[in-house]
Amino acid sequence: MAESDGLITIGVLARASGLTASALRFYDDCGLLVPARVDPLTGYRYYTEAQRERAALIRRLRAIEMPLDSISEILSGDTGRAERLLDEHVGELQRRALEATLVAERIKQSLGVGSMSDRVALPAALLAEAFEQVRAAAADSREIPILAGILLEASANSLTLTATDRYRLSTRTVVSRDRQGSDWSLVVDTGELAPIIAWLRQLDEIIATPTDQGLLLAGDGTERHCRVIDEPFPDYRAVLSALAPVRTRVVTARTPLLTLLESSSPTVRFEVDHTGLTVTGSNQRNHLPATVTGADIELAFNITTLLPAVHTALGPDLMLDIAAPDLPIVLRSATDGDLTTLAMPTWQSTD
Structure with a gap:
């Protein structure tokens, strides 16, 4: 009788949707997936072909632990509300996953296992400043994902941060207050750094620790987790070691130069001679003198x-080392060499 009516049995629907028959009975009882017909004599449940898609969607939502009341709202047909519920639920799952990760890392630390012994203690404000300065050289696009990251290298008594988008390269070293464990390196994704930099500026000291999930920053009883990019970072040391000999060195006040650049056209030209810049x-x-x-x-x-290279430079005076019109110039503070930035010119002299 069911086949002639175009209905399918609960067993057929169970196999088609990936749900068990008991789950389908439960969803009937809670009103989430009510059969098209129930035989009054046998109590057998029958469903329409159209209900297969609804059953499969319920299975997928339950697989990501979506609550039943939220599933009911999602299936109501309000797409805007469905999108908000899904985004909120995924956000909650991510929060819980991060919380579980931090708890697991604390447990591993208490047990003396894992990588928690590899840690660097730093002045939080200096790390925030270094992040801010170096990320100016990271790529804005994700065409090459690794170029949207900052390489962190812990060695000896310092942490070195480096970023490059192929046209600029910035690297800065921050001296650590304390360091434990072996050397380590990872690439932090710059996409989520803004709130972390703001948080770092409120702290005195920060502990940076590599974990299986990325970089863990802890300070003043609070923690943040930085997402990482798991790809090889460009060999920036080879770029620095291959720089041509300096042909011209210019030392000038940073603020007047920055003011001119902020109001300049898309292309700016430098002429350097014995009178200045x-x-x-x-x-x-x-x-400029x-x-x-x-x-x-x-x-x-x-x-x-x-x-960006001039904006993030350290100190009142800027040093520019120039090798040729078509080779990268090196920008440093004239008084503090912790930050080094390379910038690629776009115009070659015809002299």
Whole structure:
């Protein structure tokens, strides 16, 4: 009778949807998936073909631990509400997973196992500053995922942070207050760093620890977990060691140069001679006093490459080491060499 009516039995629906017959009976009792017909004599449940999709969707939602009342709302047909419920549920799952990870790491630490012994204690404000400075050289896009990360290397008594988008490269070393365990390195994803940097600025000291899930930062009784990118980072040391000899060195005040760059055109031109540094952009030429050592030289930059490098530089005076108009220049503080940034010019002299 059921087949002639176009109905299927509970057993057929169970096999088609991946649910058990007992689960289907439960969903009937709670009103989530009510049979199309129940035989009044035998109590057998029969379903329509259209209910297969609903049953399969219920199975998938239960597989991610979605509560029954939320499933009922999702199946009600309000797509906007369904999207919000799913996003909220996934967010809660992620929070619980992170909490479980932190608890597990504490337990491993108490048992003396795992990687919790590999840890670095740092001034939190200095780490926040280093993150802020170095991430300016990381890529904005995810075309090459590893270039959207910051390489952290713990060795000796320091932590070195490095980022590059192929046009810029920034590296800074922060001296640690204390360090335990072996050397380690990982690449932190910059996509979620903004709230972590703000949090670090509120603390005195931070403990950085590599874990199986990424980088754990702990301080003042609170913790944050940084997502990592599990890919090989470019060999930036090879880039630094292969730099050509410096042809011209320029030392100039950082603030006036930064002011000019912030109002400049997309491309800015530098002319360096014994009188100082002339900056041309937005149809304006401005001369800046500078101490120049070496040959006269001209070169140009894309403002999006040069401006972040100057903005994040340390100290009142900026040192520019120039090898050639078509090779990377090296930017450092004239008084503090902890931060080193490479910026690639875009224009080659025809001299």
